[in-house]
Amino acid sequence: MRRAVCPGSFDPITNGHLDIISRASRLYDEVYVAVMINKSKKGLFEIEERIDLIREVTAEYANVRVEAFHGLLVDFCKERDIPAIVKGLRAVSDFDYELQMAQMNNGLTGVETLFVPTNPTYSFLSSSLVKEVAAWGGDVSHLVPEQVLRVLTERLRKD
Secondary structure, eight states: OOEEEEEEOOTTOOHHHHHHHHHHHHHOSEEEEEEEOOTTSOOSSOHHHHHHHHHHHTTTOTTEEEEEEOSOHHHHHHHHTOOEEEEEEOSHHHHHHHHHHHHHHHHHHOOEEEEEEOOGGGTTOOHHHHHHHHHTTOOOTTTSOHHHHHHHHHHHHHO
């Protein structure tokens, strides 16, 4: 069985993330979406909320699994026999950082990283930008799935 992982914080998941996940799901038999737990960063959504949202918006992909992880991504991969990491690249600045990570991960355990160029529609998109625009009342409905928009709007209304 061919397995891959799409890692990230997904706070919240965007249409750009979904594009990469859906493309990976066509290339691999099983795709894990690994939601990073970073105790030093306070996200807008709790890990469980992120996982629930990702499961909801990826439900149409029968081969996608969603799990949280803490620690080294290569350990997550080793525990699940995952030989490949799939990462979306938006710009050259992404490549500089992601190449270093890919080389480190490969050097640690031999896990390969595949870079997928983002759909140009989402080349500027990040979760941070979505949260910032939404917090100022901007329209992000074309940037996130409907379920995410609903929860995001409710969360920002409370804050």
